[in-house]
Amino acid sequence: MSTIKETLLRAMEAYFKGDTRRIDHAHKVTGYAEELLAQEGGDYPIVIGAAVLHDIGIHQAEKKYGSTSGHYQEREGPPIARRILRKLGFAEQQTEEICQIIAHHHSPGKINTPNFRILYDADWLVNLRDEYDIRDSSKLSSIIDKVFLTQSGKALAHDIYLSESSQSGS
Numbered sequence: 001m002s003t004i005k006e007t008l009l010r011a012m013e014a015y016f017k018g019d020t021r022r023i024d025h026a027h028k029v030t031g032y033a034e035e036l037l038a039q040e041g042g043d044y045p046i047v048i049g050a051a052v053l054h055d056i057g058i059h060q061a062e063k064k065y066g067s068t069s070g071h072y073q074e075r076e077g078p079p080i081a082r083r084i085l086r087k088l089g090f091a092e093q094q095t096e097e098i099c100q101i102i103a104h105h106h107s108p109g110k111i112n113t114p115n116f117r118i119l120y121d122a123d124w125l126v127n128l129r130d131e132y133d134i135r136d137s138s139k140l141s142s143i144i145d146k147v148f149l150t151q152s153g154k155a156l157a158h159d160i161y162l163s164e165s166s167q168s169g170s
């Protein structure tokens with residue numbers, strides 16, 4: 001019997017077809033979301049559902065607007081996520097909470113639940129190296145403090161990007 005996480009991952013992979021870049025990203029964000037969940041509390045099916053499906057609107061955004069920009073993904077993601085979640089048997093209330101998180105995952109401040117904060121930080125744990133110069137450790141430290149919403153997200157970001165081992169070999 002497969003777990004809720006595996007079921008979601010398989011559905012996401014089927015939707016993204018061979019787009020390994022998006023599939024890998026969703027896997028990484030889900031891994032960090034699990035780590036943060038253990039430390040921050042939060043609701044497992046909501047956080048994992050949101051983590052696996054948070055960027056599910058990206059292909060539609062590209063197709064309709066020729067852009068992967070955050071607000072297009074936020075608009076296109078929820079209807080696709082809703083279809084997938086209903087098919088997998090998620091309760092209506094869970095489906096709506098997950099879709100709300102997806103609809104705001106690039107817009108912090110509008111939803112301020114632990115579930116939202118965990119997904120938001122898990123996404124940033126993966127995206128930080130694409131958005132900022134991670135070699136400048138003095139600046140990076142203050143960026144981490146500004147960007148991340150949870151204490152465990154900040155701590156994990158420091159571990160990943162600012163510890164000795166993260167500096168060597170990069």
Ligand SMILES: [Fe+2]
Pocket residue numbers: 025029054055123
């Ligand atoms: Fe993402």
